[in-house]
Amino acid sequence: MLFGFLMVAESFGAIATGWVKKTLVDPQFTFSFFGFEWLQPLPGNGMYFYFILMGIVSLMVMLGYRYKLNILALAVLWSGAYFMQKTSYNNHYYLVMLMTWGMVFMNPHHYASFDVKRIKTATHFCPNWNRLFFVILVLLVFTYGAVAKFYPGWWSGDFIKNSFSHKTNYWLIGSLLGKEWFQQFITFSGVIFDATIIPLLIWKRTRIFAFVGLVIFNIFNAAVFQIGIFPFTVIALTAFFFETETIRKLFFQKKQYTHVPDLDHQKQNNNAFTFSILTVFFLFQFALPLRHHFIPGDVNWREEGHRMSWRMMLRTKRGAINLEAVNPKTQERYSIKKEEYLSKDQIKELATKPDFLYQFVQRLKKEYTKKGITDIEIYCKVSRVRLNGNKAKPLFKFDIDLAKVEWNYFGRNEWVLD
Numbered sequence: 001m002l003f004g005f006l007m008v009a010e011s012f013g014a015i016a017t018g019w020v021k022k023t024l025v026d027p028q029f030t031f032s033f034f035g036f037e038w039l040q041p042l043p044g045n046g047m048y049f050y051f052i053l054m055g056i057v058s059l060m061v062m063l064g065y066r067y068k069l070n071i072l073a074l075a076v077l078w079s080g081a082y083f084m085q086k087t088s089y090n091n092h093y094y095l096v097m098l099m100t101w102g103m104v105f106m107n108p109h110h111y112a113s114f115d116v117k118r119i120k121t122a123t124h125f126c127p128n129w130n131r132l133f134f135v136i137l138v139l140l141v142f143t144y145g146a147v148a149k150f151y152p153g154w155w156s157g158d159f160i161k162n163s164f165s166h167k168t169n170y171w172l173i174g175s176l177l178g179k180e181w182f183q184q185f186i187t188f189s190g191v192i193f194d195a196t197i198i199p200l201l202i203w204k205r206t207r208i209f210a211f212v213g214l215v216i217f218n219i220f221n222a223a224v225f226q227i228g229i230f231p232f233t234v235i236a237l238t239a240f241f242f243e244t245e246t247i248r249k250l251f252f253q254k255k256q257y258t259h260v261p262d263l264d265h266q267k268q269n270n271n272a273f274t275f276s277i278l279t280v281f282f283l284f285q286f287a288l289p290l291r292h293h294f295i296p297g298d299v300n301w302r303e304e305g306h307r308m309s310w311r312m313m314l315r316t317k318r319g320a321i322n323l324e325a326v327n328p329k330t331q332e333r334y335s336i337k338k339e340e341y342l343s344k345d346q347i348k349e350l351a352t353k354p355d356f357l358y359q360f361v362q363r364l365k366k367e368y369t370k371k372g373i374t375d376i377e378i379y380c381k382v383s384r385v386r387l388n389g390n391k392a393k394p395l396f397k398f399d400i401d402l403a404k405v406e407w408n409y410f411g412r413n414e415w416v417l418d
Contacts, residue, residue: 001062001064002236002239003061003062003236004059004060004061004063006229006233006236007054007062007074007229008058010096010228011051011052011054011055012052013228014051015048019088020048020051022343023088023345024041024047024084025041025048026343027087027343027346028341028342029341029342029346029360029363031086031346031355031356031359031360032085032086033083033086034355034407034409037359039083039084040084041084041085050077051081054074054081057073057074057077058074061103063113063114064108064109064112064114064116065114065115066115066118067107067108067115068104068109071100071103072104075100075101075103075104078096078097078100079097079101081093082094082096082097086307087345089307090227090228090230091311092227092230092233094307094308095137095141096229096233098137098285099134099233102133102134106126106130106133107121108126108130110122110123110126111124111126112252112255124255127274129275129278131240132278135198135240135241136282137285138198140282140285140286140289140310142194142195142197142310143195143198144289144310144311145310145311145312146191146195148289148309148310148312149191149314150191151300151314153300153314153387153388154191155187156388157184158388158389159315159316160183160190161183161389163224163225163313163316164178164183164224165178165389167224170223170224173220173223197213197214197217200213201214201241202241207242211238211241214234214235214238218232218234218235219231221313225313227313288308289309289311291305291410292304292306292309293305294411295411296412297416297418298418299311300314300315301395302354302412302413302416302418303352303353303354304354304412304413304416315388317385317386317387318351318385318386319348319351319385319392320351320382320383320384321338321347321351321357321382321383321384321396322335322336322380322382323338323361323364323378323380323402324378324381325364325368325376325378326376326377326378326379327373327376327377328376329375336378338350341360342360351383351384351385351395352385352395354395354396354413354415354416355407357380357396358402358407361378361402361403364378365403376403377401377404378401378402378403379398379399379400379401380398381398383395383396383398395416395417396415396416400415402415
């Protein structure tokens, strides 16, 4: 119910705040994930209808009406929106995708839903793996969130200082954000919180204190970092850490509660096949954030292995880039006007993300091929990037023809500088 409500807010909020227009409607070209280049936004106002449909489907999930059909539709629609663009990448988009696909295989509509009255499926129990799925998932998110902060750019306080520098005019907390002692407090408490909050929620003696701390922490994040529904999703997920009876008394006082100790029933709903699938899924989720350790270089700088790794709120990057095309036959040179192809947000990403540059160059090659120049050369003439406000330095090599390079999907790209 809470998840469906949050997805309604996310879907219609993306339209109301102009996110859909800025990210999916206005740009001529959308940077999708590798392998999903074919997945481009619908033309015209199509993406508005796409998100309206997703909002309606989310509402049906919240109400538990034709749940199986609607949760599957939500999983497909959200996955499409996720893989369709990465200019506005956010870790919670990935979390939501994992949650929706996990919920496709669950049956929460068997309790307190419209489906109960429609198809007479009322039951007062569910397999324990349903609860463990969310507990383990959020444990991975916060554990890797803590591990990722163990790098000099975090402990120096550079990221927090740069993040707070333009937020000192915020109502009520603005003056606090500019205080050095408070920035240091956030730097150290952020790591401690991420590393301990889930164990503290699991342990009954500290659960209520951990819950209060989690609410305060996420409300602060929502106000300062403005990261959509993620903070509220985390708060909603704490329902899985409390006893079933506690949740029932809080939200469903009139509903019947039945304790089911029957071992045969538990075995039936927690079978070996389900356990095997979950094991493979979580082993993959455990391994995916580790891949950057096998790629030489700083992931915060080079970006290789950054996404889908729970590397949350770690660094700020700003940069500038200029590209030049050369016709090798005539030696004519063309200064590439990025504004003719990309939005302001896309240009910012182009300067700091190697995969954006690679995909943009592939787009330019097609453009020049249409003009009859099939062997165009493209060079980076200016590259300046600041990581956490530090001294700017180049990210891309200047003497290499970017039109000829190949993207290494699983390793290091040598045309990217350390």
